[in-house]
Amino acid sequence: MFRSYDKEGIVVIVPEGELDVTNSSQFKEKVLSEYVEAGKPNIVIDMSYVGYMDSSALGAIISIFKHAKMNGGGVAIAGLVDPVRRLFSLTALDKVIPIYSNAEEALEKMK
């Protein structure tokens, strides 16, 4: 579902394929239990390899964002492909969660 790596205390999550009603809930639970609520609340979600997502995936990201904040961390989104970027602007989520063009830029800003 996703791979991840740690860069100076910030976890970069790299989901692949489609994030929708079939897998968003699993994605959220895994990120929360393995990182956000396990002492690693600073997260970059690198969306470069996600070609499609729906509102259930947006909900998962909102939940990860809120839990990260509650745990003293933060979330940034990176590498949105065009159609997926449109979903963030359509729902104004791009005004709530910081969005960067790639994971390197997001990591730099989160340091």
Place this chain on the structure above:
Amino acid sequence: MKETLTLSFAAKKENVRIVRAVIRNFLILRGVLEQDIFDTELALDEAVANVIEHTYKCDPSKYIVLTLNWEDGILDVLLRDFGEKVDPASIKPRALDEVREGGLGVYIIKKIFDVVEWVEKVERGNLLHLRKSFNIPRKE
């Protein structure tokens, strides 16, 4: 020319992906632009997921019937379920400044489709009618 396609499927979450593939290809064959295809695929995904999760509460023994009608650049979608009656007045999109997990699906459906209405004449279950007009580029 009028074209119609009907699909009957079980209320399983994975079938949302099949619905997306169907609507995507239905619109590609009619020359619809990629941005409009993405939008329509997304909004229909949300409508079908709502039936599966909320009306049918993920009961895979229940069925949904989806009909796509196309004529002169206008897509009419009929989404039929046989679950409990939905009260259209209770289905409202949430305000975008409320940052919470749910409620974005209805907002997306209403933002993308030109018409979103529950047809009242069905006795059992629900019939959702969605309509969207497209600008189809002329072929050179």
